[in-house]
Amino acid sequence: MILITGGLGFIGTHTARALLDLGESVVLVQRRAPEVTAPLAGQADGRLVVEQADLTDRAALLGLGDRHKITGIVHLAGSVPWPPGADEPVEGVRKSVAGLLNVFHAAAEWQVSRLGLASTIGVYGGVEAPSPLAEDLPLPMTAHHPIPTFKKIGELVAGHLAGATGLDVVNLRIGAIWGPLGHPRSPFFVLPQLVHAAVRGEVPDLTSPAWGANAEDGGDLCYVKDCGRAIALLQVADRLRHRTYNVAGGRMTTNGEVAEAIGRAVPGARVELREGRDPAGPGRDLHLDITRLREDTGFEPAYDTASGIADYVSWLRAGNAR
Template sequence: MTVLVSGGAGYIGSHMVWALIDAGEQVVVVDRLSTGFEWAVAPEAKLIRADIADTQTIAEIIKAHDIEAIVHFAGSISVPESITDPLGYYQNNTVNSLGLIRTAIATGVRNFVFSSTAAVYGDPEGDQPVTETALTLPQSPYGASKLMTETMLADAAAAHDFRYAALRYFNVSGADPKGRTGQSTRGAANLIKVATEAAMGKRDRIEVFGTDYPTRDGTCVRDFIHVTDLVAAHLDALTYLRAGGESLIANCGYGRGYTVREVLDAVRRISGRDFEICLGGRRDGDIVSSVADSTRARTVLEWSPRHDDIDEIVASALAWESALLRSNQQT
């Protein structure tokens, strides 16, 4: 039995592949390599260059490799980009996911773990941390496209012998502690990625979007989760589904937020380097604060994060940037 990882050559997907290999699983990666890297895939996994939109090829892969579960990462992830290219996001994140879900059900795959996002909540109203029962009012096509896929999964699970776990990520950051993979896409917009690039001299400055938010220092608040803990939650979700667990939605975050300024201060302190910070206006689609209540993941999935430390997250990201500079693997 084998696990298919869509988008397994990308940032989070490549970490997932390494985690599955470390756990003794057989893994097939499907990635069109539009933003991912062949070198990021664990050599023990089989990489097939294909697009999940090609449902005939996906069906053939599932049958040929006796795929028992799918972990679905393939998709587009930028809030600002989704605002300028909404139809592209609905195509890649929603329509293509529909094809993958339909193909999974048609070929007898019963277990499906989906890479969702806290962007489905929009600007959370009421108390934080945010629970999974909070209203879902996405403020960007990115969040809406992911929420549509969650809806399709729920309806499919109600109609078929099919179960899923949709994990709503908060702000994923950091890199593999063993240095095997990390965030490598040039032009990535993740705050810690951008800040560590600035610290390493890859960017001449970093821009802060909005300094007048109603927070402790005027900048947005985010719950940053180490990518290694995030993929551990996926492994726990897969174990849960295999044991017959019911379909579920679960937040993945630590329940503690940091402002943009606090993150930049941490990068400066840990790197020992200064870099220019430019203060700009708010961006469309950005929200004030987003912090996870991850009680469901911790109790139902028995998830136990081990890297809940902003300094550790930043240090691992800096180590990866240093590795990229040495190897010149970033494109």
């Protein structure tokens, strides 16, 4: 069975669904009281197990191995002291590091075949190379936000412990992910609020994110079902040739393209974007190279912008809007 931390979260749910579709069995671990969501409901063949455990409690985590034969781990649960104020700063860092190290401890004790660790597109912040950005680019030893800060730390720790323990560890640099079960607003890109506002028949509030809401702004936007499938394929691949993989759409998507797709899915939607680029933004296209992912797993995105938004709108209209 493959254990997924944060397995009932946004990306975790879709990763679990993809693994089940590939014939795998999964154990989903959640810190809060677990509640199976619609994409996983009705899985009655015994291949889906839900457990509640706090990753900072090593004994509780290791106890999962007493109840289940765990052969792999996908670590998606938050390992970042975020949002601000959730804990006293030093305590927040302690919990983040403890959870990550406990996952490594469990992986070594259970002798899992592979440990996948969620990282982020944000680690490329400050890289001056032109897009698409490949995994072997050198990263600056700085970060503008706690999420890429702690993901860089996690990647460095992963490299050390993989060498010291012999574990097969894979860093998953995940792009800007959107779709069913995601938050209706993102502090990093504007697509979610554009879609939710259109379904509600409202004019979108473009005050968040702080920049990047103009028509020619955008980034590597990947539909969550594709993201979950990519992670699942990396987890079950017989052999991977690299330690780090970009998990993304592999192309630039502008807000203008998003608005056009919304207009087709929701005729009459009032998507009013500012023209050009936001002068406070990076001033360039930014997307990731997914050649490694394609070559080692055969992955290809199943959703483009139009089909993803149509699917998301249908999901929201089915009563899932927040």
